[in-house]
Amino acid sequence: MANIVIDAGHGGTDSGAVGNGIIEKDLTLKISKYMADRLKQLGANVTLTRDTDETLTPDERVKRVLNAYGNNKDVLVISNHINAGGPDTSNYEWLNLI
Ligand SMILES: [Zn+2]
Numbered sequence: 685m686a687n688i689v690i691d692a693g694h695g696g697t698d699s700g701a702v703g704n705g706i707i708e709k710d711l712t713l714k715i716s717k718y719m720a721d722r723l724k725q726l727g728a729n730v731t732l733t734r735d736t737d738e739t740l741t742p743d744e745r746v747k748r749v750l751n752a753y754g755n756n757k758d759v760l761v762i763s764n765h766i767n768a769g770g771p772d773t774s775n776y777e778w779l780n781l782i
Pocket residue numbers: 693694700701708764765766767
């Protein structure tokens with residue numbers, strides 16, 4: 685059974701991108717909760733780094749990821765962000781932080 689940590693990007697005082705009536709922190713939380721519910725229905729173990737509109741420091745975010753299922757290679761971590769754009773028009777980015 686898969687162990688998955690879903691990180692809803694930003695939160696609390698950190699809104700992330702804002703535009704066109706969309707606030708990134710709200711959308712990442714909504715998407716993350718949907719993903720968590722669906723993955724649980726499919727049998728995965730899922731933990732969210734946040735399930736409310738709260739501010740997380742980078743250290744606290746990493747701590748929550750590591751505390752979810754331990755620091756091992758069998759944990760999938762998904763961090764949701766809705767990038768506002770930039771010179772590179774690719775619509776995704778890979779982060780290898782942990
Ligand atoms: Zn973001």
